[in-house]
Amino acid sequence: MGIESNELASGAAACYLCGTTGARVLANRCRSNTPLRTVICPKCGLVWSDPLPHNPRDFYEDDYRVSYKGTYSPKPKHILRAGNVALSRHEKIRRLLANKMRVLDVGSGGGEFAYLLKTLGHDVQGIEPNRGYADYSIREYGLNVRVGFVQDVALPEKNLGLITIWHVLEHTENPFNVLLKLHELLQPEGMLVIEVPNIEATCQSPRSTFHEAHLFNFNLATLRKMTEKAGFAFSELSLSPDGGNITIMVQKKSAAHPEPLDLEIPGNAQKIIGIVRNHTPLHHYLTAPPYARLLRRIRQSLAEKRSAGSFSRGKALLDRLYSTLGHPSRGGQ
Numbered sequence: 001m002g003i004e005s006n007e008l009a010s011g012a013a014a015c016y017l018c019g020t021t022g023a024r025v026l027a028n029r030c031r032s033n034t035p036l037r038t039v040i041c042p043k044c045g046l047v048w049s050d051p052l053p054h055n056p057r058d059f060y061e062d063d064y065r066v067s068y069k070g071t072y073s074p075k076p077k078h079i080l081r082a083g084n085v086a087l088s089r090h091e092k093i094r095r096l097l098a099n100k101m102r103v104l105d106v107g108s109g110g111g112e113f114a115y116l117l118k119t120l121g122h123d124v125q126g127i128e129p130n131r132g133y134a135d136y137s138i139r140e141y142g143l144n145v146r147v148g149f150v151q152d153v154a155l156p157e158k159n160l161g162l163i164t165i166w167h168v169l170e171h172t173e174n175p176f177n178v179l180l181k182l183h184e185l186l187q188p189e190g191m192l193v194i195e196v197p198n199i200e201a202t203c204q205s206p207r208s209t210f211h212e213a214h215l216f217n218f219n220l221a222t223l224r225k226m227t228e229k230a231g232f233a234f235s236e237l238s239l240s241p242d243g244g245n246i247t248i249m250v251q252k253k254s255a256a257h258p259e260p261l262d263l264e265i266p267g268n269a270q271k272i273i274g275i276v277r278n279h280t281p282l283h284h285y286l287t288a289p290p291y292a293r294l295l296r297r298i299r300q301s302l303a304e305k306r307s308a309g310s311f312s313r314g315k316a317l318l319d320r321l322y323s324t325l326g327h328p329s330r331g332g333q
C-alpha cells in the first residue's frame with residue numbers, strides 16, 4: 001500500500017480543518033492502482049488528496065457527457081435501488097421531520113430522496129451538478145432542482161429547516177466552505193444531515209480505501225470538528241452496520257462564533273494511520289465480510305431485476321415503493 005506515515009508530504013496544503021502545515025503521506029496509490037498522494041494532518045487527522053488529482057468539476061463534467069445524450073432516463077432497476085436507499089435515508093432522519101418543512105437536498109441525483117420528501121408533503125428543493133439526472137428528476141417527478149454545484153448556486157430562499165447532503169462533501173474541493181454556505185441557508189436551529197464514507201471502514205477491499213473522486217476522507221472526529229468550526233452543534237450520529245458510512249446530524253447554532261474552538265484532535269491521526277496500516281489484503285480476505293457482502297449484492301441485484309421489470313416509468317415505480325410510508329401531510333393541511 002505504500003504507507004509512509006512519517007514521511008513529510010512536501011508542498012502539501014495547510015490543513016483544511018485546523019490550518020496546520022506539515023501533513024504526512026498516508027498512501028501513494030488509489031483503487032485503480034494509479035498514483036494518488038493521500039496525506040494526513042498530524043494534528044487533527046483530516047485526510048485529503050494532495051495535490052488535488054483532478055479539477056473536481058471535471059469529474060462531473062465527464063459524467064455529464066457520458067450520461068446526457070439528449071434525454072437521459074435511468075433504468076427501472078437503478079431507480080428501484082435508489083428508491084430503497086431513499087427509504088433507508090428517510091428512516092435515519094424521520095425524527096427530524098416536522099410538518100411541511102422547507103428542505104434542501106444537496107446532490108439530489110435522480111431525485112428519488114427529494115421525491116420521497118415531496119410525497120410526504122414537504123417543500124423540497126434539490127441541487128445537482130449532473131444535468132441529465134437533474135432534468136430527469138424535474139421532468140419525471142416535478143421536482144424543484146437547480147443544476148450546478150452547491151458552492152456556486154445562489155439560492156434566493158434561505159431559512160431552510162433541514163438540509164441533507166448524502167455522499168457529496170467528500171467530493172468537494174473545500175468541504176469547510178460548503179458547510180459555511182449550508183449554515184447560511186438554514187434558519188436558526190435548522191438541522192443539517194451529512195453522510196460520508198468512513199476512513200476507518202474496513203468492510204471494503206484495502207485497495208478501495210482511497211478513491212480518486214474522494215478528495216477528502218473523514219472519520220467521525222474530523223467530520224464533527226469541521227461542522228463545529230462552521231457553527232453547528234453536534235446532535236447525533238449513526239454508523240452503517242458495516243461501518244462504511246458515517247451519518248451525522250448537526251444543528252445550526254444561534255450565535256455565529258461564541259467561543260474559540262480547539263481544532264487539535266489528540267491521537268486521531270495515529271488512530272487512522274494504525275487502522276489503514278492494519279487493513280491489509282491478507283487480513284481482509286481471511287475474514288467473512290467480503291464474501292457476505294458479495295452474496296448480498298448478487299441477491300439484491302436479482303431481486304431488483306424481478307421487481308423493477310414491470311415498471312416503465314420512474315414515478316409509478318417510486319409511488320408504489322413509497323406507498324408504505326403513508327401520507328401524513330396530505331388531506332387539507
Ligand SMILES: [Zn+2]
Nearest residue numbers: 015018041044
Ligand atoms: Zn489538521
